[in-house]
Amino acid sequence: xxxxxxxxAKSPVFFDHYERKSDLQHQTHYCPGCGHxxxxxxxxxxxxxxxxxxxxxxxxxxGCSVFAYYYLDxxxxxxxHGRTPAVATGVKRARPESIVLAYQGDGDLAAIGTAEIVHAxxxxxxxxxxxxxxxxxGMTGGQMAPTTLVGQTSTTSPWxxxxxxxxxxxxxxxxxxxxxxxxxxxxxALSDNKNIMHARRxxxxxxxxxxxxxxxxFVEILSPCPTIWKKDPVEARRWVGEEMxxxxxxxxxxxxxxxxxxxPVPQHPMAEVLEIENExxxxxxxxxxxxxxxxxxxxxxxxxxxxxxxxxxLAEMGMLAGLEVSWLPSYGPEMRSGSAHCHVCLxxxxxxxxxxxxxxxLIAMNxxxxxKFAPEVQAGGLILYNRDPLPENFxxxxxxxxxxxxxxxxxxxxxxxxxxxxxxxxxxxxxxECLPAETALAVLAHKVRNPAMLELNRRALEAGQRxxxxxxxxxLSQPDGFAD
Ligand SMILES: Cc1ncc(C[n+]2csc(CCOP(=O)(O)OP(=O)(O)O)c2C)c(N)n1
Ligand code: SF4
Numbered sequence: 001x002x003x004x005x006x007x008x009a010k011s012p013v014f015f016d017h018y019e020r021k022s023d024l025q026h027q028t029h030y031c032p033g034c035g036h037x038x039x040x041x042x043x044x045x046x047x048x049x050x051x052x053x054x055x056x057x058x059x060x061x062x063g064c065s066v067f068a069y070y071y072l073d074x075x076x077x078x079x080x081h082g083r084t085p086a087v088a089t090g091v092k093r094a095r096p097e098s099i100v101l102a103y104q105g106d107g108d109l110a111a112i113g114t115a116e117i118v119h120a121x122x123x124x125x126x127x128x129x130x131x132x133x134x135x136x137x138g139m140t141g142g143q144m145a146p147t148t149l150v151g152q153t154s155t156t157s158p159w160x161x162x163x164x165x166x167x168x169x170x171x172x173x174x175x176x177x178x179x180x181x182x183x184x185x186x187x188x189a190l191s192d193n194k195n196i197m198h199a200r201r202x203x204x205x206x207x208x209x210x211x212x213x214x215x216x217x218f219v220e221i222l223s224p225c226p227t228i229w230k231k232d233p234v235e236a237r238r239w240v241g242e243e244m245x246x247x248x249x250x251x252x253x254x255x256x257x258x259x260x261x262x263x264p265v266p267q268h269p270m271a272e273v274l275e276i277e278n279e280x281x282x283x284x285x286x287x288x289x290x291x292x293x294x295x296x297x298x299x300x301x302x303x304x305x306x307x308x309x310x311x312x313x314l315a316e317m318g319m320l321a322g323l324e325v326s327w328l329p330s331y332g333p334e335m336r337s338g339s340a341h342c343h344v345c346l347x348x349x350x351x352x353x354x355x356x357x358x359x360x361x362l363i364a365m366n367x368x369x370x371x372k373f374a375p376e377v378q379a380g381g382l383i384l385y386n387r388d389p390l391p392e393n394f395x396x397x398x399x400x401x402x403x404x405x406x407x408x409x410x411x412x413x414x415x416x417x418x419x420x421x422x423x424x425x426x427x428x429x430x431x432x433e434c435l436p437a438e439t440a441l442a443v444l445a446h447k448v449r450n451p452a453m454l455e456l457n458r459r460a461l462e463a464g465q466r467x468x469x470x471x472x473x474x475x476l477s478q479p480d481g482f483a484d
Contacts, residue, residue: 008400009456013053013073020070029067033225035190035240036065039132039203043101044072044194046204050211056099059088063105064138065230082113083118085338088127089165099210102129107137110146110170117172124181124215128206131172131218134225135244142228146170149247155178169247173220177253182216184209185254189222191241193299195250214258222248229418271319273356284392293348294402299424300341300373301365301386303331305408310341310363313447318346326354341369346434356464363424365407367391375399384427386420403431410463416453 017025030037057075060068060085069076072093075098079087084139088102102120109117109131120127134153137143144154144161147169151160161169171185184206188199199221206217222244224236231239235272297314299307308329318325331340338420343356358378364370365386373396374383379399388404396402407423429437440461448454 006221007094008368011041011048013047014040015073015269016072018070020067020249028071030064031225031227033226033236034064035134035221035225036132038131038190038197039103040065040068040071041224042200042203043103043130043207045200046207047072047074047099050207050266052099052207055097056101057091057095059084059091059100059102061102061104061108062139063108065103065105065132069104073302074338082108082111084108084113085115085116085125085127086113086127088129089123089125091126096126099207100127101129101207102132105130106131106135106140106145106147106418107140107143107174108425110172111159114146117181118176121176121182121216121218122179126212126213126215129219130203130206131220132223133244133248134223134228135229136225138225138228147172147248149243151220153154171248173248173253174217176218176304177230180255182218182259183214184217184252185220185221185255185256186218186252187220187248187250189250191222191237191242192246196243198250199237207480208266214256222250235263256294264314266387269287272479274316274319286386295344295346295432296359297344297346297358297362297363297428298341298376299344299363299365300339300369300423301363303338303340304417305340305365307340307365308342311344313422313440314344314346314428314435316443317435318344320439320442321435323347324349324351326351328356333437339356339368339374361428363428365420365424365438370394374482375409382426383430384431403427405464405467407464408465411460414456414459416456418455422457422460422468426461428464428465430465432478437461 001156003411018028018227020026020029028037035361041435053074056424057077058068058072058080060066060076062081077087077091084104088100092100131337133147135145135147135149135152137145142154143156144166148161149169150163151219153160157166173185177185186202188202190197190199202219206211206219209217222240226233226236229239255344260291299310315325315327315347326345328343330342331336343354344355345356358376359448360372360378361382362377362383364373364383370385375397377383377400378399381400383400385402385404386407388406390402403425405427406418408417411417411420429435429440441458444454444457448457
């Protein structure tokens, strides 16, 4: 009878099921013998043991480990290729109490994102970076990486890496160890059980440093990639131990118990930086100024029509009203007459994404924008069009209302074509009642310093609101898509 019991349990930091695939939800997408799976396991165990699951944010890279967020039950952010340390910097600075883990492959970290890792390390960001060095670009089929060994073949170096043509492999740990700020740098290997246990300690140490509020910690993990190396999992591990370690020696290259003292940068509240007075988020009874829960707007037109400014005005009004806001501009290289549009969200709750794919309100300052963006408007949504009537052969999307407000003509009449955007703002406020007009006046008074121009803006706002009340031309499409 056995005197001991083998217990096999998955770390609670892993999800119970991996929902990426409809079947085999207990399996990751990694190839058999891949180092990523082992590295995930060691990281998950360290997070669980240190009791920081609830405040960990994992920044996923582009590469084979792009789907790490399907496995680790922690906060996740997906960075674009090479940018993981930059994204981690932003997250850590915005949420200093969180434990931010950046994770990258060698193509991602040492080629595409060389600048990001060097500067994050040099700034001594209080983040933890894990660097999976498998000497190759795995996900894209085996191109040469900066870490590919001399003589190692790859799809882009079929003759074997030659220093005379491709340079020598980059030793990232040694490179970062020339910088002042990092507190911890170590290279480990997933080559055999002894080294894996060593990697486990290093990973834990690098996270512990962050829990203790120390600075930049970095662990390079030499890792097998059996598929691209065309070896079976056992051979691949052996190759890590026999070949990779020869070229990338293991060991601790930096270990400071305290961070290099850097003078902390004072952080100021956003309202102070923007020189605005922030009203309380809600009235004492918990209600907000208007009934708005969330309004999403896309404003589009030619460059020069003030659509980006219109979005900014709305966003600043939202801020004044204590709402969460976002403003995302999009424009071409032309300063004038190119197309421009912006996405605006006003919400009582935190905004997940500033991208407005299906706006409730489209402000179309020209026909091109109307035709381009109208199909995106949500059912029950509204289009404000800067002309009366709607163009011929234009079909409103199902259950969308269009209101024609010739804002440019009205602005000309007032005395400046420049205020057409504010006429539209007036019409928007009166149509949706999303925010009170006084908020618009307060924002305009803050933005427009010239008294004559401010007066024009005030009249434009009023004209937009009044026009909406009097001469409005409304078209309404039926659910089947036919305008009435
Ligand atoms: C800017 C950019 N360049 C190139 C690519 C294509 N790409 C996707 S993954 C990848 C290689 C990733 O290799 P590595 O970082 O070593 O990770 P591994 O897959 O080996 O884990 C490349 C080149 C991309 N998505 N974006
Ligand atoms: S290709 Fe290599 S790095 Fe990618 S999952 Fe397979 S073994 Fe892992």
